[in-house]
């Protein structure tokens with residue numbers, strides 16, 4: 001369960017909140033009962049401990065694509081996509097316990113067979129994923145950490161973007177959305193400085209007709225506050 005993290009606390013540590021609302025006993029029970037049924041976190045920790053970096057999610061399923069959503073929040077987009085594409089495998093990465101429980105509930109209620117979850121800090125998970133094995137990443141409105149002194153906490157720093165790209169298959173892609181101008185500028189700058197490292201990059205303001213527009217809580221908050229949302233698409237040939 002989530003207290004198991006005590007054993008390997010370093011792999012769960014991150015900057016931010018882990019629980020927002022107090023969890024009811026029913027939710028704690030659901031978590032205890034289901035989390036390890038839908039997670040490879042124990043195995044991932046073994047990889048991290050033994051410094052292996054060839055964890056291949058393709059060995060875990062027989063589906064057509066392997067897709068990772070990082071920081072899925074309440075899991076709305078993850079569940080919607082998993083229902084729409086039962087022949088794709090989804091790994092959801094999230095440190096926020098309320099979000100994990102929400103998704104476990106959805107998995108159970110909809111009898112979904114194509115979703116798995118990780119509660120580890122994604123930066124660690126990223127270290128063990130075998131290069132060339134992931135079709136798509138979705139990172140929708142990552143924590144913006146707007147104050148300049150907090151920029152170093154941002155998930156999408158140079159190191160992580162390059163590592164994520166390395167794990168992509170040929171024709172794989174990374175889709176990022178953000179409503180933070182300064183995060184967008186940081187990503188644009190690191191892409192420009194490392195342009196030789198990526199095959200194709202597109203950055204544009206998200207249009208209302210984009211299927212991802214308003215697909216998550218944070219995006220709807222941005223829309224309600226009349227903020228622009230940007231979409232960054234990086235892909236491999």
Ligand SMILES: C[S@@+](CC[C@H](N)C(=O)[O-])C[C@H]1O[C@@H](n2cnc3c(N)ncnc32)[C@H](O)[C@@H]1O
Nearest residue numbers: 071073094095096121122140141143216217218
């Ligand atoms: C601003 S919220 C966006 C949530 C959702 N994608 C949305 O658009 O509504 C960012 C999410 O990323 C999660 N997160 C932050 N750092 C993370 C990390 N290192 N690994 C996994 N999830 C992380 C947070 O817990 C939070 O739920």
